[in-house]
Amino acid sequence: MPRFENQTVLVTGGAGGQGASHVRAFHAEGANVVIGGIDARRGAALADELGPRARFVRLDVTDESSWSAAVRATESVFGALNVLVNNAGVQNPPATIENTDQATWARILETNLTGTFLDIKAAAPALRRAQGGAIVNIASTMGLGGTAHYAPYVASKWAVRGLTQTAALELGRDRIRVNTIHPGVIATPFIHEPAAGAAAPIADFYSPEPFAIPRLGEPADVTRLLLFLTSAEASFVTGAEYVIDGGLLLGPALQADAA
Numbered sequence: 457m458p459r460f461e462n463q464t465v466l467v468t469g470g471a472g473g474q475g476a477s478h479v480r481a482f483h484a485e486g487a488n489v490v491i492g493g494i495d496a497r498r499g500a501a502l503a504d505e506l507g508p509r510a511r512f513v514r515l516d517v518t519d520e521s522s523w524s525a526a527v528r529a530t531e532s533v534f535g536a537l538n539v540l541v542n543n544a545g546v547q548n549p550p551a552t553i554e555n556t557d558q559a560t561w562a563r564i565l566e567t568n569l570t571g572t573f574l575d576i577k578a579a580a581p582a583l584r585r586a587q588g589g590a591i592v593n594i595a596s597t598m599g600l601g602g603t604a605h606y607a608p609y610v611a612s613k614w615a616v617r618g619l620t621q622t623a624a625l626e627l628g629r630d631r632i633r634v635n636t637i638h639p640g641v642i643a644t645p646f647i648h649e650p651a652a653g654a655a656a657p658i659a660d661f662y663s664p665e666p667f668a669i670p671r672l673g674e675p676a677d678v679t680r681l682l683l684f685l686t687s688a689e690a691s692f693v694t695g696a697e698y699v700i701d702g703g704l705l706l707g708p709a710l711q712a713d714a715a
């Protein structure tokens with residue numbers, strides 16, 4: 457039997473990048489999928505392609521009323537919400553702290569951190585009504601250390617860890633598990649297109665070549681971990697942080713001269 461049959465999964469930012477990979481995989485594993493996001497054209501196209509077990513719902517993660525409408529729509533179309541993937545995220549244009557304006561700081565925190573707070577707040581009652589479920593917040597390896605020129609993004613992803621652990625404590629007795637995934641550099645528009653206000657995409661100045669697994673991550677790499685974490689196989693896992701980065705956080709894999 458498919459792992460997610462009779463379950464409903466909502467993926468924020470589900471129209472493209474890693475989110476679309478997650479949506480397709482949950483759907484292939486039998487789930488009803490709700491693609492939540494601001495990209496209505498691509499979200500609706502993906503839902504149409506997947507058919508009756510898929511819906512696009514307009515959802516701006518920074519807007520509390522948009523969240524309650526999305527959760528209501530999910531329950532009214534599919535009967536329940538069982539899994540929530542908080543995948544939507546934005547990065548700042550690279551700049552030192554001194555050169556980062558407050559509006560940029562606020563914009564990144566609003567989506568990556570407040571969006572995650574609103575996500576848990578809106579979804580928890582629905583997951584409780586479904587007798588339990590799973591939330592996965594997509595953080596970043598940048599949430600596990602400092603990265604020059606990315607202060608707003610780094611701070612937002614660090615904060616998601618604290619929120620996740622707190623939610624895991626508050627919701628565990630309701631059989632709701634809450635975990636984070638920390639991807640390294642994954643081949644999506646996030647690294648191939650410049651962030652709003654940036655001159656160049658990350659892919660122009662990042663190379664995976666020095667690291668233990670010298671390739672970019674693929675969305676499917678993250679999806680496989682996500683499916684495990686949200687499935688019954690991970691029923692004893694909560695408040696945990698899963699790094700998936702091909703060894704990026706280990707630092708360069710310097711090779712001794714074998715000669």
Ligand SMILES: NC(=O)c1ccc[n+]([C@@H]2O[C@H](COP(=O)([O-])OP(=O)(O)OC[C@H]3O[C@@H](n4cnc5c(N)ncnc54)[C@H](O)[C@@H]3O)[C@@H](O)[C@H]2O)c1
Pocket residue numbers: 468469470471472473474475492493494495515516517518542543544545546567594595596597638639640641642643644645646647
């Ligand atoms: N690609 C990487 O290298 C990488 C590495 C670590 C973490 N991440 C994280 O992975 C997640 C997915 O990113 P991706 O790589 O697929 O990039 P992406 O840019 O392709 O996807 C981000 C998605 O978030 C959506 N989004 C942005 N603001 C939103 C809002 N206010 N409401 C709803 N949706 C909104 C966008 O429309 C888009 O669909 C993000 O949280 C990102 O921070 C990415």
